Amino acid sequence: MRAALLFLVFSATAVSGKSNYDLIDPLIGSVNGGNVFAGASLPYGIAKAVPDVSGANTAGFSLDGSNITGFSTQHDSGTGGNPSQGQFPLSLQPACEGGELEKCKFGSKYERAVNYRPGSVEAEPGYFGLELGSDVGVEVTTTEHAALWEFDFTNHFGKDTVSPLMLLDLTDLQDSRQNASISVDAETGRMVANGTFLPSFGVGSYQSFVCVDFKGAGVRDTGLWVNERGGTEPKELFVNRGYSLFYIQAGGFVRFHKPENNVLQARVGVSFLSSEKACHNAKTEIPDWNFNRVRAEAANAWKEKMSTVSILPGGANESIQRTFFTAIYRTMMSPQNYTGDNPLFPAEELYFDSYYCTWDSFRTTFPFLTIFDPGTLSQMITSLLNIYESVGWLPDCRMQLCKGYSQGGSNADNVIADAYVKNLTNIDWSLAYSAIRNDAENEPFDWGVEGRGGLQSWKRYGYIPVFDYDTQGFGPDYHSISRTLEYAYNDFCVATLAAGLGETADAEKYLQSSGNWHNLWKANQTSSIKGNNTGFIGFLQPRYANGTWRYQDPIECSPLDSFCSYSSNPKETFEDSIWEYVFFVPQDQARLMETVGGKEQFVRRLDFLHESGLLDISNEPSELVVYQYHYAGRPGLSAQRLHSYIPSSFNASHNGLPGNDDSGASGSFVAFAMSGLFPVAGQNVYLISPPFFESVSYTNAITGKTATIRVTNFDPEYKEVFIQSARLDTEVYTRNWIGHELFLEGKTLELTLGREESDWGTKEEDLPPSTSPDGSMEGYEAMF
Structure with a gap:
């Protein structure tokens, strides 16, 4: 106990020269498309005041050198478009x-x-x-x-x-x-x-x-x-x-x-x-x-908000520290707390707004709040359920009391499942299950702004067909590949909550349909770049209702081709290429590796995606693929890839974001990455990598328990980024992932690093869980 107390004292004094607050720079990402809100605000506050500019004014102000057009008091942060x-x-x-x-x-x-x-x-x-x-x-x-x-x-x-x-x-x-x-x-x-x-x-x-x-x-x-x-x-x-x-x-x-x-x-x-x-x-x-x-x-x-996180820099420079603490700061810009100022609900009902959009934020933003601000996250989820009770559907995107456009699946399902497996409290889980099951079973008339479309085809064919014949509702008649993948993962999240609540039949049903992604796999499809075959065979492809195939070039919608947004240049994948979407099967990585030809081929594909220019690190689907080497037993390669993007693409300069912050989505990705963890949203799984500091600690504001990720031989030059061994409290720890118990129980994960890959986290029993290749329930419980 005495040693632990001495460590905490040293940790606190190590950053006393500049507090967490002093290391926040709201101007990071204020130019070059980061679109961050740079002005004055409280955490999750409605009032967000800043001078507006005539140039890049998505969030009001930008350091782009344009003129001041006025001084307004309400804004959103990190959004794209208008x-x-x-x-x-x-x-x-x-x-x-x-x-x-x-x-x-x-x-x-x-x-x-x-x-x-x-x-x-x-x-x-x-x-x-x-x-x-x-x-x-x-x-x-x-x-x-x-x-x-x-x-x-x-x-x-x-x-x-x-x-x-x-x-x-x-x-x-x-x-x-x-x-x-x-x-x-x-x-x-x-x-x-x-x-x-x-x-x-x-x-x-x-x-x-x-x-x-x-x-x-x-x-x-x-x-x-x-x-x-x-x-x-x-x-x-x-x-x-x-x-x-x-x-x-x-x-x-x-x-x-x-x-x-x-x-x-x-x-x-x-x-x-x-x-x-x-x-x-x-x-x-x-x-x-x-x-x-x-x-x-x-x-x-x-x-007060920033007091729950502390670091021991260990020689990490101030720029790295600023990048970290500012990233955390940006996770509290949105959603905004409209409780008591909402004409749609009674004053006492919790209501948060400005979800831009759950498609962006389910991956890291909400999972980050489970460790950083769980009390507020519980309120946000209750707010989502209040919206469901009021309008009949969970939102995917919502702003200023209006329904926003759905960008794919019903991704509030993922947010709710993630909160459930991490034991968030003060949430009506029975109501939550009704809400996400409604997404899986019922189609709204306008599924362009809520729920899912094409559910008849989803249930009949096991995928969303190209030019789907949908007589129940209407919405954007494209994105058939990305919607299929997202619906599959949404169903996995529904299955997770069903299993936890004892709805066994539903759990088995939705677990089966979570494997529907495989129905768009075309085993003989090739891919070329500028006429040169990439050497990889087998890709997702769009498919008609009669089972025949339509062609979409696997590199379309990548940085090597053109951007495919919601309505401008729409394709069968949303905002990213088939090359990228191949990997979005978080529930079924074992089967995905089998499908692409085994672990070595899986790693080769990941390498090619990162090194060919196909990957857009500014967009959220790219975040998980930085870490997916873990599933092939190569966690060291994940760490190596991560350091190729931080600080080159994410840093403390005014243009220190590679694209829109997306209401804290990029900020939470950076905060997790620099803490040494990455969440697989919807599962009780954090993939482990070395933190960017000697130690990072999070104190749960509800339980008062502190979790720490610590490096025993920290290298501030980041030449030693390969984990050689690990201990959880006093026990040897060999898995390359860890559960939320780290935070709930206030444990310490201690890592020893080296300059070369080791055998840590490489054995089959040390890999993150996947659903069984046959779609059965075997091994499923390990995922939550």
């Missing part, structure tokens, strides 16, 4: 030319955009600041549902007369506004607005409400503006899309006298319920207008 939220941005002009209202700039946000000074940007959890080219300093911090902006004119004085004009723009980042209303109080300058907007990746619309108060300067005049003109009368306005859907630029304004202490504050409350609730949120959460207090409380909220 920018999300950013509704009701404020816009500042230090003064209007000649002091004349007619010479103020109204109109489009892009025409009013201003530059910011390079090198002036500062970002930390709960805070963001920069300096505009007009010498006005801008800072912002947030609570759960409100933001406090400060505009400092100290450096601007002396250039011209300061009479700040603040506009509120009835728009959002993607200019999706359908209609909006605003009123301006002539005495106080309070602006209250609401509007109807469209989600960035879904159907329907949502209403958003805002309330803005000001402090620090007297009101000079107020009014409204439409397109290029503004006036002091009237004080209320309603606007829709306009004549022939022409987008009308409109909003309200307040012009101030010179700020008394050179600082003008704007307090912004937001809500999805009402303008009154938005005003209430702001007044309740920021009653004193104390910027330093709000900023300190935001910092403390992040510090």
Whole structure:
């Protein structure tokens, strides 16, 4: 015990120079397509405030050098496609030319955009600041549902007369506004607005409400503006899309006298319920207008969350540490906690939103929360079940109270199964089983936004045919290969929960159908790149309902061909190639290896995928294939591959992500990888690799128990990345995977490393579990 206490003390003091919080850099991934939210937020908070830019503005701000178009208080993080939220941005002009209202700039946000000074940007959890080219300093911090902006004119004085004009723009980042209303109080300058907007990746619309108060300067005049003109009368306005859907630029304004202490504050409350609730949120959460207090409380909220993880760096450089802790930080951007601010549910019902999308996040994001923040994850799963009870289906993608597009299977099934096998508490598992069984048995009318399509064919043929004849519902009539693979794994997850709850007949039924992936295997299919045969035979191929084959080049949708998104360039695989999807059989790796010709051929295929340029490490399906050497008894090769991607593709630079963070999906992948583990989501399996530090420890906030992954001879140059031996507490440990008991029981996994592959984790009994090749229940229980 004394030795353990000494280790914990040493571990804590080893990083005391810079705490976990101090090592977070929200600007990592803010350029080059990472699309991370770089502004101020609380963990899972609704209010996410940051200046918006005219360039890569998917998450509001980017360090791409483009101009500032406004200051908005709601965003999403790490998404692709259209920018999300950013509704009701404020816009500042230090003064209007000649002091004349007619010479103020109204109109489009892009025409009013201003530059910011390079090198002036500062970002930390709960805070963001920069300096505009007009010498006005801008800072912002947030609570759960409100933001406090400060505009400092100290450096601007002396250039011209300061009479700040603040506009509120009835728009959002993607200019999706359908209609909006605003009123301006002539005495106080309070602006209250609401509007109807469209989600960035879904159907329907949502209403958003805002309330803005000001402090620090007297009101000079107020009014409204439409397109290029503004006036002091009237004080209320309603606007829709306009004549022939022409987008009308409109909003309200307040012009101030010179700020008394050179600082003008704007307090912004937001809500999805009402303008009154938005005003209430702001007044309740920021009653004193104390910027330093709000900023300190935001910092403390992040510090509390980050306190459950600690490292002993062992010489790992600060850049590596920043990469790790920032990756963890990004896992708490979404989903956002809308509980109590949701017009669809009673106030007391748990409700999280902004699932972008479960297809991306089931693999590592939710599994990471099982070890890092299990209490919040239990709330998220209860929220998923509340959505199921309300709308009849579990969501695959959801944002701003709207149904999002399903990208493949019913992947909330995987999230629920993963939580079950890892013993999460405070979840109604009977209801959970009803929800995921509903996905497996019933087809919704619009399976493009929920559930699964083609279930008649799935049950009849054992795969999703090309051009499936579906009379029960409608959805995107493609992705037949990737949907088949995902439905198979969804069924495996349904079987897992069924077995755990004693539904034996269902468990056997869905375990059988989890082998349906094999029905798309074409044994004589070859693959070529630029006319050169790759030398590999046997690939997945699309198949018609009559059993005949259709051809899709195995390299299509890879980096060597073209990107295949949801609706642009759709193919039979979604966002990745057949070469990649061959390996997505997490439940049945033993049979997959037999199918491709054995372990050696399996390893050769993995090597070719990684070395040929076919693999896109920025996309989530590529994450598991980094580790799949484990199943062939070559865990050292997994570690070697991992170090080829970190830090080359994932690092602490501002362009330190190879693609979209996907609401923390990339962040959680990095956090796991640097901790020395990778989760096989839906199974009680973590694949073991050496951590990037001498030790990494996670303390369960519910049980108080601490799990540690430690290296006895850590090499900060990462030349020794091959595990030679392992011990679990005091016992020799030979398996190349471990279960969640590591975290539930607070164990220590100790690894000894070397420069060459060893025989550790290579024996048949040391390999991760797979379902039996004949589809029976034998060996199945080991997987959960």
